[in-house]
Amino acid sequence: CPTFLIRRRWQQLKKMTKIYIDDSVHKRGKFVISGIIVTNENIENKISESLKSNGFDPENSEFKSGLSYRKYPKMLDVRNDLKNIISSVCKIGLVVLPIAERPNIGIETFKGLKQIIESNEFGKDIEIYVDQNYFRNVDTGIEYAKEIGLEIYELNLELDSKKFKGIQLADLVAHSCSTMLLEQLKIIDKKVKAGDNSGYEPDLEIELGFELWAGIRYNLLGEIDMERFETGDGFPMKMTEPYGLYISEFCDNELKKNAKERFGEIYMGCIH
Numbered sequence: 433c434p435t436f437l438i439r440r441r442w443q444q445l446k447k448m449t450k451i452y453i454d455d456s457v458h459k460r461g462k463f464v465i466s467g468i469i470v471t472n473e474n475i476e477n478k479i480s481e482s483l484k485s486n487g488f489d490p491e492n493s494e495f496k497s498g499l500s501y502r503k504y505p506k507m508l509d510v511r512n513d514l515k516n517i518i519s520s521v522c523k524i525g526l527v528v529l530p531i532a533e534r535p536n537i538g539i540e541t542f543k544g545l546k547q548i549i550e551s552n553e554f555g556k557d558i559e560i561y562v563d564q565n566y567f568r569n570v571d572t573g574i575e576y577a578k579e580i581g582l583e584i585y586e587l588n589l590e591l592d593s594k595k596f597k598g599i600q601l602a603d604l605v606a607h608s609c610s611t612m613l614l615e616q617l618k619i620i621d622k623k624v625k626a627g628d629n630s631g632y633e634p635d636l637e638i639e640l641g642f643e644l645w646a647g648i649r650y651n652l653l654g655e656i657d658m659e660r661f662e663t664g665d666g667f668p669m670k671m672t673e674p675y676g677l678y679i680s681e682f683c684d685n686e687l688k689k690n691a692k693e694r695f696g697e698i699y700m701g702c703i704h
Contacts, residue, residue, distance in 0.1 A: 447473075448557045450472065452596070456610040462530060463530055463531055463610075465609050468526065480597060483495070495510050497607035519651060525548045525678075527541045529683065530687060532682070540682070541562075542573075543580065546581065548653065556585075558586065564591065565590075612644050612695075616693060649698045657669050657671050657697075670697065
């Protein structure tokens with residue numbers, strides 16, 4: 433198990449930083465989550481290779497969290513590949529907003545994106561890739577980006593995720609984190625088997641939210657609370673606000689509370 437003794441932000445990237453954004457909408461929980469993927473690696477090729485190796489045409493097929501795995505069973509293998517890409521070369525940010533603000537998802541997500549960029553050390557060479565339906569049109573998005581100071585970065589809006597494949601990773605993150613928040617809100621309660629190489633007995637049933645959390649906790653943007661670690665309870669806790677979590681001001685108190693409890697601090701010690 434790694435020990436977190438040094439406080440540090442994610443080191444400034446030497447290569448061009450690429451940011452991919454997609455959302456997941458949940459009527460039952462009355463919220464929307466925008467997943468933000470940050471990387472400086474060529475993940476486009478990695479995703480294409482996964483699709484191709486699993487029998488899909490990368491030009492005409494894509495991973496979508498809402499796909500039927502019964503109809504497309506090999507997409508489960510693609511999903512596992514994408515999870516490995518995220519864990520190995522990506523960092524994660526999240527924007528949470530109420531479903532009532534879905535018409536303004538572009539504005540709220542850009543507010544969160546600005547906070548996340550300013551709180552980390554990504555440098556100024558940033559390319560941003562945003563899925564379709566975040567703004568009414570590209571001009572609207574560019575205009576708002578200018579209002580809040582995001583126009584200094586290369587903006588690519590209203591994109592087809594088949595062509596800009598990093599968006600598929602953002603889709604997976606948004607969906608996974610939405611499932612975690614639905615569980616936090618006690619809207620779902622699903623168990624899964626721990627499986628091989630989990631550190632637990634393979635047939636042990638664990639909460640789905642725990643399994644998803646365990647897979648992304650190291651990749652969420654944040655900083656270790658060293659004061660708490662050294663002089664408090666001794667637990668290595670990563671604080672994600674403002675580095676990797678933005679909760680819209682329009683969220684009601686219940687949604688804010690549950691989003692903070694689920695994503696606001698992440699235990700980084702051993703879980704086995």
